[in-house]
Amino acid sequence: MKEQTNIPTGKVERASRFVTTGLKVGTNYIKHYTKKLLDPSLSKDQLHADNAEDIYDTLSDLKGSALKVAQMLSMDKGMLPKAYTDKFAMSQYSAPPLSGPLVVNTFVKTLGQSPFQLYDKFEMKAANAASIGQVHRAWKWDKPLAIKIQYPGVANSVKSDLRIVKPFAIRIVGMNEVDMDKYFDEIESKLLEETDYKLELRRSVELSALCTHIPNLVFPSYYPELSSERIITMDWLDGFHLKEFLLRNPSQEVRNKIGQALWDFYQFQVHTLKTVHADPHPGNFLMRDNGTVGIFDFGCVKEIPEDFYINYFLLVDKEVIKDEVRRRQIYTNLEMIHSSDTEKEITFFSELFQKMIDMLTLPFTLDSFDFGDESYFNDIYAYMDYVSNLKEVRDSKVARGSRHSLYVNRTYFGLYSILSDLKANIKTGYPANTPAFHQQ
Incomplete structure (x- = not known):
């Protein structure tokens, strides 16, 4: 999978990507209805597939809140046409990963050292990449570790991203804007929490400990000394x-x-x-x-x-x-x-x-x-x-x-x-x- 060398973090740059995508979606509708004039029996399957492709390509490049909304929509089978759920489901663990220099830069900025200094071995190629961050494999203390790294700019773009993505969600889901406002407030609060890796680390430790008695569940151990506001180190499962x-x-x-x-x-x-x-x-x-x-x-x-x-x-x-x-x-x-x-x-x-x-x-x-x-x-x-x-x-x-x-x-x-x-x-x-x- 092709790596990303940068993620748009400025509000104007991110907004312009959405505008461009909106124009593509509009063009897809024009193409569809032009073809339907010639063939009235034409279904919307290709329209949905084209729109899903264009929207996902934009969201996967932007990462963060925009891609997270797509991930949430992909879970609601029956709410979206299948083309959207299939494409958006890729955001669960198959989004394009960040390039090596961006990964190293995150370590140096938040932990003061490169991953090669912190771990005995660190795999630069991401094991998987999702909406908020990606996971790399590393080794230390003779054990395999999973290193979760947050994408740059994610925390700062939550509010602006949701304002931009709302019209897409309204159009895709068919929901009135009045319905979306209350729920987008809830989504915003949860997304802001998800970008707080220190909060996630604390919750991970506490909730894992409380649930260990449940049969057939396995939880990793977490390592605060190798974690930061944008990095979480845990056991590899x-x-x-x-x-x-x-x-x-x-x-x-x-x-x-x-x-x-x-x-x-x-x-x-x-x-x-x-x-x-x-x-x-x-x-x-x-x-x-x-x-x-x-x-x-x-x-x-x-x-x-x-x-x-x-x-x-x-x-x-x-x-x-x-x-x-x-x-x-x-x-x-x-x-x-x-x-x-x-x-x-x-x-x-x-x-x-x-x-x-x-x-x-x-x-x-x-x-x-x-x-x-x-x-x-x-x-x-x-x-x-x-x-x-x-x-x-x-x-x-x-x-x-x-x-x-x-x-x-x-x-x-x-x-x-x-x-x-x-x-x-x-x-x-x-x-x-x-x-x-x-x-x-």
Whole structure:
């Protein structure tokens, strides 16, 4: 893969890249509709493929927040055309890496020495590269290490990048700008945290220690003395990213073990710690043939407020949901319906949300669940597509759903997606001793 010798860091230079890309996307639309005049049956598949290629090429060069948004969108299967999800998924661990001089410069600026002085051996070629940083392999103390290096200019460009990328997200997702504002504030706060490697190091150490009791999970040790605001040094974990792992044709038993470990990992964080690893894309997990899984990235962590947690998981309780008055109050607490809504709007959105909740929480209501059931996910995607095309939803003037729901929902969607790809059949069920049930 071709290396990058520089990353545009100035606001004007980065903005101009987006403008150029916007012109390309506009040209793609003109080409598409010109061809459609000659062939009315022409689908949008090629249009989506061309747009995805042009947008990804720009985002992968810019790195940082812009590419991170693409990564987030790639996890939401059913939200985007397949051309976008396939292309944007490359940002999880296959973005173009930085060149050697930029890597060395980062070490000298933040740790005062080159990587060749700090480690016994350092591989200049990146092992993988994603949206915020890239990973190199090194050796010290007779052990292999993983060195995570943040791209230059990432932290300083978060706010400006999100302002620029918002129109693209609105057009691709089909969401109103009023919906995006509240959620982009939440995204901005999380991206700023992700660029703080000292915070990530502390969270990595703390959360790893709290989760070591969960079977079949493997966490690296971290080395603060070889870390800085833009570098994190940790143990190298062997294993395979999801796509590579599945090509090895693992047995159903191994798939189930890994799926169960991930499910237990997230349930413990959500229900016990109220603090959760909120970036469950395949690039953050390394799967092994023995059914264990390595977890090494705590850059994106969502702390779940108690009142949101209680209301969110009360929606799992069928007895609570049967009470119309209480159900409406929970929807109001979660900002799914608003005091400004008419009775007709309340009824419409309540019915819409309830069906979606019933579908998405089905695994919680059963003792075990087969995530290899393709019909389950096909039904979810079909319903989401149906909802997104409803006139009442498109014309809604208010954002529906608390800002806290963005990363909690994203966490479960990401987890479900991985479990679906694994075709894991695992023990699920909702832990009945959690606070939500005691609020009845």
